[in-house]
Amino acid sequence: MTRKQRRLYFVLLGMLALGAATALVLTAINDTLVYFYSPTDIKAKHVGTDRRLRVGGLVEQGSVVKQGEIVRFVVTDLTTTLPVTFKGVLPDLFREGQGVVAEGKMDGAGTFQASEVLAKHDEKYMPKEVTEALKQSGRWQEEEGKK
Numbered sequence: 001m002t003r004k005q006r007r008l009y010f011v012l013l014g015m016l017a018l019g020a021a022t023a024l025v026l027t028a029i030n031d032t033l034v035y036f037y038s039p040t041d042i043k044a045k046h047v048g049t050d051r052r053l054r055v056g057g058l059v060e061q062g063s064v065v066k067q068g069e070i071v072r073f074v075v076t077d078l079t080t081t082l083p084v085t086f087k088g089v090l091p092d093l094f095r096e097g098q099g100v101v102a103e104g105k106m107d108g109a110g111t112f113q114a115s116e117v118l119a120k121h122d123e124k125y126m127p128k129e130v131t132e133a134l135k136q137s138g139r140w141q142e143e144e145g146k147k
Contacts, residue, residue: 034103038133039075039082042106049106055082056101056130064096075100075112077130079137086114093119099130 036054037047047053055075063074071086073096084102094100094117102114 036101036129038077038130038137039080040077040133040137042082042112043080047106049108052103052105054101054103054129055084055112056099057082057133058130059094059096059098059100061096075102077133077137082112083110084112084114086117088117090117091119095119101130 034052034054036056037045039055039057042053042055057075057077060074060076060081063072065072069087071090073084073086074081075084076082086102086104098119101118102112103116103118104112104114107113
């Protein structure tokens with residue numbers, strides 16, 4: 001084998017290793033991404049059951065049902081509703097009519113199985129994604145953000 005051939009093999013081997021490392025990094029990043037959706041986005045895009053995501057909106061009035069550790073409620077962006085099931089302890093500030101962001105996966109029946117629920121932290125805060133979704137749906141009222 002000549003020096004030129006050896007150099008060529010090392011360059012090709014280096015490029016192959018770099019390509020493999022890039023593929024591994026991109027795969028790891030893709031596994032950790034969690035996208036935010038409103039209930040309208042979820043209905044329109046038909047998100048798969050294997051994808052971890054966040055859904056946000058307002059907890060619909062009269063929709064919270066507690067059965068032991070399991071809590072069922074409905075999240076709405078004032079256009080579309082999405083049933084959510086959560087097993088665990090809800091944040092102290094969780095209540096009907098308030099902004100909420102839930103993280104989890106969709107099940108085959110169209111219910112969002114939340115593994116974590118985040119509620120607003122004071123009277124002036126609503127998650128940015130929820131505010132944007134409400135503005136896009138045309139249902140945002142400036143008084144809601146100031147309450």
